Amino acid sequence: MAWTLLGIAGIVEIAFAFAMKRSEGFTRLIPALFTVGTGLLSVFLLSISLRTLPVGTAYAVWTGIGAAGTAILGIALLGESAAPIRILCIVLILAGVIGLKQVS
Secondary structure (H helix, E strand, C coil): CHHHHHHHHHHHHHHHHHHHHHHCCCCCHHHHHHHHHHHHHHHHHHHHHCCCCCHHHHHHHHHHHHHHHHHHHHHHHHCCCCCHHHHHHHHHHHHHHHHHHHHC
16 A cells, blocks of 8 residues: 555656646746645655655655656657657666565
């Protein structure tokens, strides 16, 4: 259950990043409110998963899901660079997340 909550927290972290982008520096009300809500929900779910998971592993997985997911969606939805070295770095982040899950 902790891993599931951690995965959801990571996905919500992606929504947080996109909402922050859309809030344009917290100058747009609805995206700004969504940013605050998703940020709080993501941290709340992370905190629940920390009841049973090691903090170092959980935090690294949470940020890894958020970072890699946001980068992938940035490429797919926002036209951000898909340079081969950038893709390699995203793959390395995902490999680290999977590796941490496997050894925990």
